[in-house]
Amino acid sequence: MEQRKKVIPESYIPIEASRTLRMEDKDYLLMNDAMYTFYERSMGEFSQFFMALRDEKKILGCRCSACGVVRCPPMLTHCPDCAFAPTEPVEVGQTGKLLSTPPITYFATSMFLDKAPFGRGRLVLEGADTALSIMLYTTTGILTPGIMKKGTEIKIVFQDERTGQISDIFGVPTSELTPEQAQKPGLLASELNWAAVKEPDLGQATEEAKRASQGTLVELEALLKEMSASKRASKAIENWKRTIAVKTPAVEFGLIIDNGRIWLERGRPQSSDFVMATEDIRVLLDGLDYKGAITDAIVKRKLWISKNIEFVTIFKLDRLARFLAREKKEGAAKG
Amino acid sequence: MAKKKSFAARKVGIVGASVTPFKGRWVEKTFYDLAQWATRDALKDAGISPAEVDAVAYGIYNDIFERAAIPEHPLQGIIGLPNKPGIRVTNGGATGIYTIASAFAFVASGMYDTALVLGVEKATDCYDFVSRSATPEVIKTIAWSGDSFFEQKIGWTASDSYAEVILAYMDEHPGDLKPEVTAKISSVLSEHVKTNPYAQRQFDQVTPEEVLNSRYIVYPLKEMEICVYSEGAAALVLAEEETAKAIAKNTGRPVVWITGVGLSNEWSFAGKGMNHWGRIYSHHVAAQQAYEMAGITDPAKEIQVVELHDAFIQQLEISMAEMGFVPMGRADALVDDGLMLDGGPISVNPSGGLLYCGHAVGASNIMSAWAARNELIDKGKHRALVHGTGSTICQYGGVAILEHED
Helix, strand or coil, rough: CCCCCCCCHHHCCCCEEEEEEEEEEEEEEECCCCCCCCCCCCHHHHHHHHHHHHHHCCEEEEEEEECEECCCCCCCCCEECCCCEEEEEEECCCEEEHHHHHECCCCCCCCCCCCEEEEEEEEEEECCEEEEEEEECCCCCCCCHHHCCCCCCEEEECCCCCCCCCHHEEEEEHHCCHHHHCCCCCCHHCCCCCCCCCCCCCCCHHHHHHHHHHHHHHHHHHHHHHHCCCCCHHHHHHCCEEEEEEECCCCCCEEEEEEEEEEEEEEECCCEEEEEECHHHHHHHHHHHCCHHHHHHHHHCCEECCCCCEEEEEHHHHHHHHHHHHHHHHHHHHC | CCCCCCCCCCCCEEEEEEEECEECCCCCCCCCHHHHHHHHHHHHCCCCCHHHHHCEEEECCCHHHHCCCCCCCCHHHHHCCCCCCCCCCCCCCCCHHHHHHHHHHHHCCCCCEEEEEEEEECCCCCEEECCCHHHHHHHHHHHHHCCCCHHHHCCCHHHHHHHHHHHHHHHHHCCCCCCHHHHEEEHHHHHHHHHHCCCCCCCCCCCHHHHHCCEEEECCEEEEECCEEEEEEEEEEEEEHHHHHHHHHCCCCEEEEEEEEEECCCCCCCEEEEEEEECCCHHHHHHHHHHHHHHCCHHHHHEEEEEEECCHHHHHHHHHHHHCCCCCCCCHHHHHHHHHHHHHHHCCCCCCCHHHECCCCHHHHHHHHHHHHHHHHHHHEEEEEEEEEEEEECCCCECCCCCCCC
16 A cells, blocks of 8 residues: 655654753753644635535635625635625636735745745636635746736646645646646646756857866865855855756866865766756856855856755855855954 | 724833843753843843832743743743733734733733833744754744645745735835845844844844845845844833833933834735735734824824834835835835935834844844834934734734833
8 A cells, every 4th residue: 555645754853862062161952852733623614615626626715695705715604894794605717817926935944845936826716806825836947036927817726636725726827828728627737748857058168168167166166165164154054965066068067065064076976966057157156155146046047956956955055155254244343 | 994092091101121132043041041031131220129010911922932832831930920910922923012012001001000021032943854954944933823724735934925915015016115225224224233232143234235146035035135033032111100200210211101002903815805915004004003192193204213023124115104104105215215324314223123133023022112212212312113013914013102201
């Protein structure tokens, strides 16, 4: 039998342990711990809404018997604006328009690190008057600003495996779908054409660019040395281990992170955790030198990474740059 | 719109205040010790003993941060107030302002003559063992505050919910909240913090360019436009008129009166008849109530100091507009017209705000009141506004008006 998913993934759970931290000549104790409660949660008056998602691939709202307003999600059995007149369930459409431009989460909580970047918008579905909060993706790669705005038409997509919760659905822009997909009620995630992860074509480097890149590499090496030597900066990559294959038209190398230390190894690494590709190695150097974030270079498509989930490593590199810059500046401010 | 607010039965003043240092992490102290420390210093500032305190209101935002379900109960004895009334307030980010309002009501109503306002928060013990850093677990802990049926499971965070409101505002006012203006405001606050020795980032001055270059956390919010999580405590001593005057005579520090209080929580779901999307109506309503109580008709002319809950710089700008300091859609006047720049008429967040002093949630707005009181007394200014916000989409709003008569 297939192993069922646990409500808390095993990897999140720390081992029973403690450590001692020395602060100004005194020891302090830090204890691994958790505060947990399990639930068999009553879905109550929302049961029909969630069962309709799970079993029928339908979206339900509620209509007020007095004012006729249709609320989706169905809030609630009685209308708060009409002296609590009763409401009745109604089915609403599966396309709608965004009430406002949706935010995009690049830095997520520990439970959503592997799902970022994602959008979360307020979708007013056809036949509804209020907005449903919904997770938003594009099928065209990493979600960047401008793809979805106020008024963008969005289609609801159902996960193939559904358990009767709000994460059973998400939205994509209707413009990325075929007319048949856009029309189809209960469209499944597996029916979408998710653009395959493809390494960008970086083109050829000129001889001059190759020569220049050698100088940049030396600069980069000096900066990484400074980072590894800084106690403050290296905290950003404490207990972290990654080998990144960096590819540029002019040069390839490995960027190695190993528990507070970072360095580069010339030549293509034998194996790597992920690939980072950019036309100009300066983009990476500037990011590490705290002149523009690496995150933003990805958002602006100046730098490409092979795995979305490695945004977590990119954030650590951005912090590393910031910590080093801050240490230098505070040192100067304090005199 | 809320009904006309009844006025306080008795005059209430602040006669003592304190903050502990705000730090990224207090490994050396539990929240017990932080709470006791702030209490000790506030009572010392007022020159009174615990025996002279009639009641306490605790501001502690999140049980999960403190890792205990009723985290205030151990504090009652620790702060020397056994067998006295204690109420714990938890209202999201607005916990501090609501705690001040609760203690104010205790004293204004005539129920008690003095009350302690005590806010404390430990946040960064939360730790994500996968990414081996605190922040993803801290924001996860706050993310248990999203709607549990419809939003928690799709990645709701405090940042993305505030970003929703900010983007909706920007849809309506595309020329406002210019990136160079939000960058300038962050830079200005980083200069203010220099004189706050209790701040987490006292020596972290940034240029507008550095803010512009900082990374996106949640579009459209950049790292240096977002407050930092902090640990610490803050306290105020409130007293009714005669007691306040007697204490002030003793300490030589004038009473700062609380002359207006306004509170408002709006709908948390969006759509027809449910919300004014792109507005922060709770801040507008809370401010109007407080102005009415304090007799203020033109806040931009009558208020000199604003300690505003700057969870995000863009929200700071919208909140200033909602509270009537700048027109809606023209919030950039804060910088473009120099309103909050050096030499301008309004000092905004002399403490450095939650961005630079730090956001120790339950203590934050109380720290703001501490800073506003100092600004009024030390700089001889007349009137200050203290603001708090919280919950999803800035749903909660609270405003207090402080006045210094000398």
